[in-house]
Amino acid sequence: MIILALCVIIGVMIAYFIHEENIWQKVVQRNNEQQEVMKQLEDEKAELVLEIDNLNAKIQVLSDTVNQKVQTENELTALIEKQSTPSEFPLTGSASMQEVTEGDPMLVFTASEGTTVVAAASGNVIAINDDEAYGHNVWIDHGNGYVTIYRNKGNVNVKIGDDVVKGTTLFLIDSDNTVLGYQMMKDGEYINPMEMLEING
Numbered sequence: 001m002i003i004l005a006l007c008v009i010i011g012v013m014i015a016y017f018i019h020e021e022n023i024w025q026k027v028v029q030r031n032n033e034q035q036e037v038m039k040q041l042e043d044e045k046a047e048l049v050l051e052i053d054n055l056n057a058k059i060q061v062l063s064d065t066v067n068q069k070v071q072t073e074n075e076l077t078a079l080i081e082k083q084s085t086p087s088e089f090p091l092t093g094s095a096s097m098q099e100v101t102e103g104d105p106m107l108v109f110t111a112s113e114g115t116t117v118v119a120a121a122s123g124n125v126i127a128i129n130d131d132e133a134y135g136h137n138v139w140i141d142h143g144n145g146y147v148t149i150y151r152n153k154g155n156v157n158v159k160i161g162d163d164v165v166k167g168t169t170l171f172l173i174d175s176d177n178t179v180l181g182y183q184m185m186k187d188g189e190y191i192n193p194m195e196m197l198e199i200n201g
Contacts, residue, residue: 084122115173
């Protein structure tokens with residue numbers, strides 16, 4: 001009877017150890033599976049981080065490109081604005097100058113022969129008229145509210161509709177037309193050209 005009991009106890013213990021062994025095998029297998037899943041997740045995470053870094057680098061390149069384009073456009077806009085702002089001297093050489101303040105303000109220049117009357121800024125020739133006092137007048141619209149008017153007895157070197165740039169010759173000064181009347185308008189009102197004129201030298 002004792003032997004039988006011992007056999008039963010031994011059998012139960014063997015069964016228990018076998019069962020424990022199976023449980024440990026399952027635990028080890030589950031740990032291995034979890035480690036494999038964790039490794040896959042880490043690999044995927046590393047790939048995503050790399051992809052994010054690449055996307056961030058592309059975004060930075062695009063941002064730099066956009067910023068550079070904006071800066072270039074701003075510089076171009078500023079250049080166009082400067083080219084269209086009538087601040088340049090309307091003659092290629094030196095001249096004596098007198099301000100006329102009665103009536104519409106005007107600068108009257110007396111230039112030497114061989115000097116040229118030039119556009120003070122880029123714009124479009126909108127009118128050429130006979131001028132009772134000066135012979136002819138040329139009106140240039142600069143597209144920004146400014147209009148400049150050049151009054152001289154010489155032959156006009158442009159025609160209505162011409163696009164001109166700063167420095168375009170409007171009249172050639174010879175002994176018969178040394179006087180230039182120069183006027184400026186802003187938004188339809190005459191202003192004193194001296195407010196805009198940059199005189200160098």
